[in-house]
Amino acid sequence: MENLIDIKGVRHAYDTAAGKLPVLDGLEVSVKEGGFCAVVGPSGCGKSTLTRLIAGLMHPDEGEVWLHGEQVKGPRSTVGMAFQNPVLLEWRTILQNVMLPLEIVPGGLKGKAAVERAESLLALVGLEGFEDKRPSELSGGMRQRASLCRALVHQPDVLILDEPFGALDAFTREDLWQTMHEVKAKEPFTAVLITHDLRESIFLGDQVVVLSGRPARTQYVMEITRDGPPKLDDLYTPEASERLATLRHQIEIAQGRAEEGVSA
Amino acid sequence: MTGTLRKILVPTAAMIIFLILWEALVWVMGWPNYKMASPSDLIPAYERYWELFLIMGWQTLWRTVLGLLLAIIVGTAIGMIMGFSRTMRDALYPLLVGFNAIPKATVVPIVALMFVGAHDFNTVLIAFMISFFPIAVSVSIGLSTLEPEYRDILRSLGASQTTIFWKIALPKTLPEFFGALKVSVTLAFIGTNLMEIVSPHGRGLGALFDSGKTNSDYPLMFAVLIALALLGIVLYYVVVALEKVFAGWAERQPG
Numbered sequence: 001m002e003n004l005i006d007i008k009g010v011r012h013a014y015d016t017a018a019g020k021l022p023v024l025d026g027l028e029v030s031v032k033e034g035g036f037c038a039v040v041g042p043s044g045c046g047k048s049t050l051t052r053l054i055a056g057l058m059h060p061d062e063g064e065v066w067l068h069g070e071q072v073k074g075p076r077s078t079v080g081m082a083f084q085n086p087v088l089l090e091w092r093t094i095l096q097n098v099m100l101p102l103e104i105v106p107g108g109l110k111g112k113a114a115v116e117r118a119e120s121l122l123a124l125v126g127l128e129g130f131e132d133k134r135p136s137e138l139s140g141g142m143r144q145r146a147s148l149c150r151a152l153v154h155q156p157d158v159l160i161l162d163e164p165f166g167a168l169d170a171f172t173r174e175d176l177w178q179t180m181h182e183v184k185a186k187e188p189f190t191a192v193l194i195t196h197d198l199r200e201s202i203f204l205g206d207q208v209v210v211l212s213g214r215p216a217r218t219q220y221v222m223e224i225t226r227d228g229p230p231k232l233d234d235l236y237t238p239e240a241s242e243r244l245a246t247l248r249h250q251i252e253i254a255q256g257r258a259e260e261g262v263s264a
Numbered sequence: 265m266t267g268t269l270r271k272i273l274v275p276t277a278a279m280i281i282f283l284i285l286w287e288a289l290v291w292v293m294g295w296p297n298y299k300m301a302s303p304s305d306l307i308p309a310y311e312r313y314w315e316l317f318l319i320m321g322w323q324t325l326w327r328t329v330l331g332l333l334l335a336i337i338v339g340t341a342i343g344m345i346m347g348f349s350r351t352m353r354d355a356l357y358p359l360l361v362g363f364n365a366i367p368k369a370t371v372v373p374i375v376a377l378m379f380v381g382a383h384d385f386n387t388v389l390i391a392f393m394i395s396f397f398p399i400a401v402s403v404s405i406g407l408s409t410l411e412p413e414y415r416d417i418l419r420s421l422g423a424s425q426t427t428i429f430w431k432i433a434l435p436k437t438l439p440e441f442f443g444a445l446k447v448s449v450t451l452a453f454i455g456t457n458l459m460e461i462v463s464p465h466g467r468g469l470g471a472l473f474d475s476g477k478t479n480s481d482y483p484l485m486f487a488v489l490i491a492l493a494l495l496g497i498v499l500y501y502v503v504v505a506l507e508k509v510f511a512g513w514a515e516r517q518p519g
Contacts, residue, residue: 052416055416056420057416057419075420075421075422076422077421079420079421083413085411085413087414087417089432089435090436091436091438100417103431104418104423104431105422106422134513150417
């Protein structure tokens, strides 16, 4: 199958008071259609810059970002974004929050169709009955679910998730991991997930990309194959432990604490 | 007690208690009315001059409201300029702070000389000058502290700056804006009265206060103060009502 996301040889540096600060240096990421790419790496290695590149919110100094066979030159209405901070609009109800992208993207659903679309997504993530609540009346996990619905409502071809579960407690987070799989089964999308949680990366991703420390380059790619629907129990198998150990070792290399080629 | 009844009864009771204490204080200390008039001295003053109070009160009110409206328009515009552009913020802040630091009482005679005879204009101008600062600052802070994620979500969908402003930046700034407006309402009253008291043959409650002073009618002076306080309360609650309508979402349910 054709790659939906292709990031080729991307280099980028920010202008700071102290001069150029290179953040990305030789980034290569390819995600096939329907794929779920989890990106892990040391703090401050430029993971969020990667999401902004894919969303077309900035241009790389060098290299190319391709979506669906088209080079990304600016914002496209075919991406959905969710962040660690759910950034719901407090003056809107949950339903109105979810419908926000439909008001902006050209040709978005209007009126009754928009409401039905938003309601069906909310039901899918277990927020049925909360449509008319304000964000402040919801728990952190529920807000994140609503934020996820907003990211999906306009049927984007790419879902960009920048640590959306980072601020949640462990149990809520695991609940949301399972919700992600359920949603993906009904609403197919291609996703790039930025995370600090290695368990999350192997549970959600079918491909885990480890970035090196700043400036980031693609250091290691792990393909994850699953037989059957994913279960949380899968995280407690010897196979999962082995994957986690490998990733852990790669992160240590990225942090400069271990040498390449030396086993963990 | 039901909620609405309580909301009316409690403040009313507080006001009555305040008047009783005031009356008692003047009575106990045996003060003559030129030292401090008591509430019972005020009633004859209102009876004698009620027509003047209505006319002057209206003049004070409309000039204050007009000054305030100008402050809202100009303050919001300056706030938007400073909120969206870092350079403009750096450039304008010291100027604004300096301007705000000048006591407006010193500006009053300058303005009065500059536009001799234009009483209405002068009064509105001072009310505006004294009250736009909090609005400008609050709007600029509201806009410049907008979390980048809000912008990113809308921009990634291809939204224009105007759309981002109307859909997110403006509503998100409303609670700060109304907070500032509550401060500005009171300030605008101070501005109006400063001018009314100073300008000769002036109009409005300030002029009525001044004529009480010239005629040694001390109860009248106190009566004007109370009338001003009442007008202030009315305008303040108008702002509160508007806030409920436009930014009621920011108020969290207790519990």
